Amino acid sequence: MSVTAAQGFQAAGIAAGIKENGNPDLALVVNRGPRRAAAGVFTSNRVKAAPVLWSEQVLKGGRVSAVILNSGGANACTGPLGFQDTHATAEKTAEALGEGHSAGEIAVASTGLIGTRLPMDALLPGIDTAVTALSRHGGEKAAIAIKTTDSVHKTAVAEGEGFTVGGMAKGAGMLAPGLATMLVVLTTDADVDARDLDRALRAATRTTFDRVDSDGCMSTNDTVLLLASGASGVTPESGAFAEAVREVCADLARQLIGDAEGASKDIRIEVVGAASEDDAVEVGRSIARNNLLKCAIHGEDPNWGRVLSAIGTTSAVFEPDRLNVAINDVWVCKDGSVGEDRDLVDMRFREVRITADLAAGDASAVVWTNDLTADYVHENSAYSS
């Protein structure tokens, strides 16, 4: 499972003392080759953490030999000194890994509190420990070491014909499109070059991580990396490879929403009958970000008026008196007005399905979100993240 499910990868997760509570906080993923192709997508937030700025540069070369990730500090909004810390982290990782590694091929990712410097006196020695702990079976430990407010670590794997795609993710809040707030490392032993990796990764994230929206808050640190070792010797047909990558991304994205801070309901919003996919996504996101609706779902109240209210704020093609809304398959709103009896809606289960029919075309999209709860408020008013 995780990042070591595919051949050619080693990983480690250790406690370096970055987190004050002594929990694991440093993960290392190493690509042992023979190939070291890589692709990455990053937050579209214009305020980017130092490791994002660094890794974007690294990925331009299309080659990554290792990824070093820390929790316990985002290294965001830390100025030039913060960037130097990221640089030093990559340098130290290359040095500790030894021959064949250079800082320019080491991606760095960080997650945790914004606006504080990382404790480099703990982090740098931790890299030596992590290198010593590297193992063919280290994927789970690496996934555990990148947790922040996550209640569980998240891993996934998909098997293709002769190749494997695996991955790990962290994220529990500040999940919003472009991307959900997260660190994700995917690995594969397929023999695929950087350009094809990039294409498969962008296609996969566009309909998975980009379509989970926990709380509308876009992070400064989002990073999704895909590393290929080529160790299987198999070059899959591009469609099959893309599907395996998408499958792992969808699995991890679903796990992120399932672990969203304070959530008691996972909400699947499907927009159908849209004039275009862009319209469907815009409407889906607008519904996903409506605090009043998210509170209503928490209270198991099939409040379709709040769905219409959210749709009405978009620029999508629709006529108000042709809108239809179903909650858990009961069409409570028909033609923009009262539909089936809302008392027929059974909302006892964790998963809630909202279907919004714009009656304007054939395009559709699915966006995932979760409810808004007092626990979310408590968690995020007490914890500086």
Place this chain on the structure above:
Amino acid sequence: MSVTAAQGFQAAGIAAGIKENGNPDLALVVNRGPRRAAAGVFTSNRVKAAPVLWSEQVLKGGRVSAVILNSGGANACTGPLGFQDTHATAEKTAEALGEGHSAGEIAVASTGLIGTRLPMDALLPGIDTAVTALSRHGGEKAAIAIKTTDSVHKTAVAEGEGFTVGGMAKGAGMLAPGLATMLVVLTTDADVDARDLDRALRAATRTTFDRVDSDGCMSTNDTVLLLASGASGVTPESGAFAEAVREVCADLARQLIGDAEGASKDIRIEVVGAASEDDAVEVGRSIARNNLLKCAIHGEDPNWGRVLSAIGTTSAVFEPDRLNVAINDVWVCKDGSVGEDRDLVDMRFREVRITADLAAGDASAVVWTNDLTADYVHENSAYSS
């Protein structure tokens, strides 16, 4: 105070039985002239309630003789029958008021639950009762009758040279730009024509009601009306009149935020150093809608990282490493990085001031919001509105 502070107006607020709990739910404001000029601004939500569709038509004529307002039901998403109910309400009001009134000059406003028909068998007889109760001192009662989840009724007044502007507002949640969710009726005895009323009203709402954002949720029923009786015989200089209207709007807008559902903090966000006012407003709204920041403020945590994170999602002109943020006048973020000691920030009081300096120009804007609390969640998960 309220809508009867200006000469030439009568008002009433009564319990018609629209609300099941027997609270006041029907308000009537009548312009006794001699002039009946009027202007209005309405929600920019594309899903508009029947009374909004009706009143938009009425206001096109620039004349309003009376406004009939109900709480206890929004008459939104109620289809053609809901529109007929609004029409019948205007007809009945014209008939009850008698000579000199016609339905085409009666504005209608409704607030409450979306997606249910109004109990016309209670509402229509209530109109007769309201007409009987009309009084030169009825402004307070009218303001009370339009409350939904409001904890207090809201009124304001400004005195100009020889003229008065007064008003009432309701709103406690679903407050978001374009406009905040609200019903507002303003009255003046100034002798001003419909065109000048419109100009003054649009200028005033643009920097007041349009800049309060309680929960990012835009309503289907927002209505702000300004009625002029001309009873003072005074035609004020247009700047002085506009300022009086703005003053009343600002007062009411501040009261709306002060009564936002579940809020424990009122947050004044001032964006300075912007390249344009549009940039300043975009950044202000982005900060105002950041759930994580709103939770942090609730927890009295001066979490400036979440402010930067919100700024980073906008298209405003700025460089990340030149951003400055003050919370209650302590510049906790300088040049995009750690500034003064966050422990210096005193957040014990209800009002919290966030200043975001984009260091990109001279434009500025103020946007008001409130914190996100467990009480907000409870109120909106238990109550269908």
